[in-house]
Amino acid sequence: MPGLTLPPFPEDLPTHPLIIVDYGLVKSGDSQEIDKLWKASTELGFWYLKNHGAELEVEGMFDMGEETLALPQEEKMNIKQLGSGATNEYGNPDNVEFINVSKEDALAYPEVFHRTYPSAVNARMESTIIPFVQKSVDIIDTVLSVYEMKLGMPAGTLLKLHPHMEGSGSEARCIKSPPKKAGSVGSITKEDVFLGAHTDFGSLSFLHNRLGGLQVFPPGSAEWQYVLPIPGHAICNIGDSLSVFSGGILRSNLHRTVPPPGAQASQTRWSMGYFSRPANRVSLRALDESEAVKDALSCMSSEQRAMYFPNVTQGDWYARRMDNLQLKNRKLLEQQFQVHAPQSDPVQPSPESSLPPSSLDSSIIDPSLEEPPSLVEQVEALKNRVAQLEELTSFADDEGDGGRRMRRNTKKDILIGGEYNSLTDGQKNARKELTMRIRSVMKALTSTEQEPDEGEEAPETCLPEGERGFMPDYHEPPRFHENSELINRTAELVLTEYTIDDATGRFLCGEIPFSKTDLRELATTAFRNRKRRYLTQQNIAMKKKDLRAKWRNRRHLRQRQTKKQREKQIEAYEKKFNTKLPREIFQSDCMTELVSELDSTDIPDPPSDIEVDEDEDDELKKREKTVKDARAARFTQIAEMTALTPRERDEKVKVWEERKPEFRSAELSEAYKRLDQLTNKEREEAGENSRLWSRRVFMGNTTSKIPKCKKKVWPFMVDLQWLANDEDHKKAHWTKLQRADPDDYNLGDEQESASEQ
Numbered sequence: 001m002p003g004l005t006l007p008p009f010p011e012d013l014p015t016h017p018l019i020i021v022d023y024g025l026v027k028s029g030d031s032q033e034i035d036k037l038w039k040a041s042t043e044l045g046f047w048y049l050k051n052h053g054a055e056l057e058v059e060g061m062f063d064m065g066e067e068t069l070a071l072p073q074e075e076k077m078n079i080k081q082l083g084s085g086a087t088n089e090y091g092n093p094d095n096v097e098f099i100n101v102s103k104e105d106a107l108a109y110p111e112v113f114h115r116t117y118p119s120a121v122n123a124r125m126e127s128t129i130i131p132f133v134q135k136s137v138d139i140i141d142t143v144l145s146v147y148e149m150k151l152g153m154p155a156g157t158l159l160k161l162h163p164h165m166e167g168s169g170s171e172a173r174c175i176k177s178p179p180k181k182a183g184s185v186g187s188i189t190k191e192d193v194f195l196g197a198h199t200d201f202g203s204l205s206f207l208h209n210r211l212g213g214l215q216v217f218p219p220g221s222a223e224w225q226y227v228l229p230i231p232g233h234a235i236c237n238i239g240d241s242l243s244v245f246s247g248g249i250l251r252s253n254l255h256r257t258v259p260p261p262g263a264q265a266s267q268t269r270w271s272m273g274y275f276s277r278p279a280n281r282v283s284l285r286a287l288d289e290s291e292a293v294k295d296a297l298s299c300m301s302s303e304q305r306a307m308y309f310p311n312v313t314q315g316d317w318y319a320r321r322m323d324n325l326q327l328k329n330r331k332l333l334e335q336q337f338q339v340h341a342p343q344s345d346p347v348q349p350s351p352e353s354s355l356p357p358s359s360l361d362s363s364i365i366d367p368s369l370e371e372p373p374s375l376v377e378q379v380e381a382l383k384n385r386v387a388q389l390e391e392l393t394s395f396a397d398d399e400g401d402g403g404r405r406m407r408r409n410t411k412k413d414i415l416i417g418g419e420y421n422s423l424t425d426g427q428k429n430a431r432k433e434l435t436m437r438i439r440s441v442m443k444a445l446t447s448t449e450q451e452p453d454e455g456e457e458a459p460e461t462c463l464p465e466g467e468r469g470f471m472p473d474y475h476e477p478p479r480f481h482e483n484s485e486l487i488n489r490t491a492e493l494v495l496t497e498y499t500i501d502d503a504t505g506r507f508l509c510g511e512i513p514f515s516k517t518d519l520r521e522l523a524t525t526a527f528r529n530r531k532r533r534y535l536t537q538q539n540i541a542m543k544k545k546d547l548r549a550k551w552r553n554r555r556h557l558r559q560r561q562t563k564k565q566r567e568k569q570i571e572a573y574e575k576k577f578n579t580k581l582p583r584e585i586f587q588s589d590c591m592t593e594l595v596s597e598l599d600s601t602d603i604p605d606p607p608s609d610i611e612v613d614e615d616e617d618d619e620l621k622k623r624e625k626t627v628k629d630a631r632a633a634r635f636t637q638i639a640e641m642t643a644l645t646p647r648e649r650d651e652k653v654k655v656w657e658e659r660k661p662e663f664r665s666a667e668l669s670e671a672y673k674r675l676d677q678l679t680n681k682e683r684e685e686a687g688e689n690s691r692l693w694s695r696r697v698f699m700g701n702t703t704s705k706i707p708k709c710k711k712k713v714w715p716f717m718v719d720l721q722w723l724a725n726d727e728d729h730k731k732a733h734w735t736k737l738q739r740a741d742p743d744d745y746n747l748g749d750e751q752e753s754a755s756e757q
Ligand SMILES: O=C(O)CCC(=O)C(=O)O
Pocket: 175, 195, 200, 207, 209, 213, 214, 255, 256, 257, 271, 272
C-alpha cells in the first residue's frame, strides 16, 4: 500500500491553507470550534478535520481499494462499481479507476439493498467498510446538526433529509489514479487531469488523501491551488445539495484532481472518501423556512433565487449532474472556455459565487485553461466521445453505479415510451398493449429462471423455437450485458408483431405510431419491474429469516432462564426433603436449547434444485416430499444430538419444555390426562357433574411453592391439592397407569412410588 515510503509533497509549492477543525471539540459542543467549522463551511466550503476517530478504518479502506482494483481485468469489467466513464473538462475521459460501496448496502450487509460486490469488497465489509461508513455517517450527522443550529432550523431538519436506511447516492469510494509517465513529470497538461473540475453533488464529502493532487479553485482566485495532504487529517467539503438547502450560505466549491506534484508524480495516487447525499426522494430546494436562508434568498434577483428551487428530487439531480459531467464538459469544447472570471466575494456568500446555481445552468469549466484546443482537436474529441457514448449507453439505466456514468438521451425518438401522463388516451392504450406483449415475451425468454411473481398476469407466450433462454442478473442494472441482451431481444421480438408505416418509418400499434426506442424504453421498464419484484421477494425472505432467528434467540434465552430457575427449585426441594431427585429427568438434553430446533419453522427449506416438471401438480408433490424429507432428516439429526428416547424418536414426538404444567414428555402428560379422564368418568357415573383436572407444578416458576408435605412426591408432576383430592382412587389408577407407561422415565420402583403418592 502506498503511504509507507511516499515521497514528500514539494516544500516550495504553494498550497491553499484550509482551516483545521477538531472533530472531538465540535462533537463536545465547543463553541469556538463550531464557529471555526461554520467559517470554513461558508467561506471556502473545504476544511481539514482532525481527531475524527476513523483513522484505522481509513487505512483498511485503502487496503480494500487496492485489493479490489488489483482484480484481473476481466473480472473488473463485470463490476459496475469500478471504473470511470466521465470526461474531464477538456473532453478527455477521466483516467481514474474507482470502487464504490453504497452506504445502504454497507449498513444492510449481508442483506443487499442495491447491489452485490466482488468478494474482495465483501471480505472487508464487516471489518472495515461497515465501521468506516458508520463513523463517516456519525461525523456527517454531527456536522449537519451544527448547520441546523447555525441556520436556525429546528433540530433534525437536515438530518431528516439524510435518513440512514433509505435509497440515496451516499457511498464510500476508493479512487486509483495512475502515475504520470516518466518524462512527463512536471507541468500539468489537459490530458493529465484525473478528475475534471467539479463540485460534489451531495451534501458533505469526507476525503482522505495521502498524496497531493487535489486542487481547489478558491473564490477570488485566478488559478487552481493545491491542498496539502496532512496525515490523519480528513479533508471535508460541502456539496451542491447542502448549498441549495442553505440558500447558498454553505459553499460548494469547485475542485479537481491532477497528478501529484514533484517527486510524488511517479506514484499511483490513491484517494478515498465517503460521499454523503440526501435520500433520493428528497426534493431539492432552499429551506426558506429558516430565517437565515430566507434572508440569503431575499438578496437575490428572482432569476438567481429560482436556481435554489430547481424543482427536482435529489435522485433526479444526481442523474442530471451525471449528464452534465458528460455533456457539459463536451459543450465546453464548443464554448472555448469563456468563463475565466474568479468567483465573487468569498466572505459574503453570494448566489453568483455559489456553485449549485451555476452548476445547474452553466458548464463546469476549468478557468485556468488559457489555450483552447484547436478545432481539429475538438472535433476529434467529440467524435471519440460520441462513439464511446453510443457504445456504453445503448441501454443506460438510472441505477447508481456511483461516480461517473453516462445516460443516453432518452428524448430522441420517444413517442409513447416517455412521460405517461402527457399521452393521449389512444397512446396510453397502445402503450398498455405493447407493455403486455413485452411482459409476456420477456417472461417467455426468461422461462428457465424462477419467475418473480408477476402481479398483473401477462398472457402466456412460449419460448420461440430456436430462441435461447436468458438468465438476467437482477443485482445488476439493465445495461449489464445479459440484462441488456434480454431487453434488446424482447424489443426485437415484439417489434416483429407490428407493421411498419413506410411513409413515416414508424411502427403502428393500431393507429398509434411508435418507435423502436419506445419499445426499448418499455422493455427496460418491464425489466426494472421484474428486478424490483425479485429484490423485494429476496428482501422479504431475509426479513423472515431474521425474525425466525430473533424468535429462536428469545426461546433459547427463556429456556436458559427456566433451566436456572428449575435448578434452584430442585435444590431447595432436595434440601427440604433431604432427598435426591432423579436429575436426569430435570436435566435431560431434551430440555436444552437444542430442543427448540425441532420447531418446524426452523426446518430449512428444501434445496431449490428440484427438477421442474411440466405437470404442476407433480411438481408441487415433489416439493412437498422434499420438504418432508428435509424435515425428517433434520429431526433425526436433532434427535441424535438431543438424545431423545428411542420411543420419542420413533414416534417423532416433539419434546418441548413448556411454561405450562407438563414438565417433560407428551407421554407423561398423557398419563395424567388418562388419570383425569378415568376419575372424571367415575365421578360422572356417580352423578357428580364437576370435573377435576390435574394441576402440575411448574418447577421453573419461582412462585411455585415446595409442597408442604412430608412424603416424597415428584414435585414437578402433581399439585398436592390435586393429589390429596380423592387420593385412594388416584393411587389405584396411578399404579395401573404407571405399569402401562413405557416412558423409560426411570421412576424407580413403580409400586413404591405409586404408593407414596
Ligand atoms: O481524489 C480526491 O482527492 C478527490 C476526489 C473527488 O473530488 C471526488 O471524488 O469527488
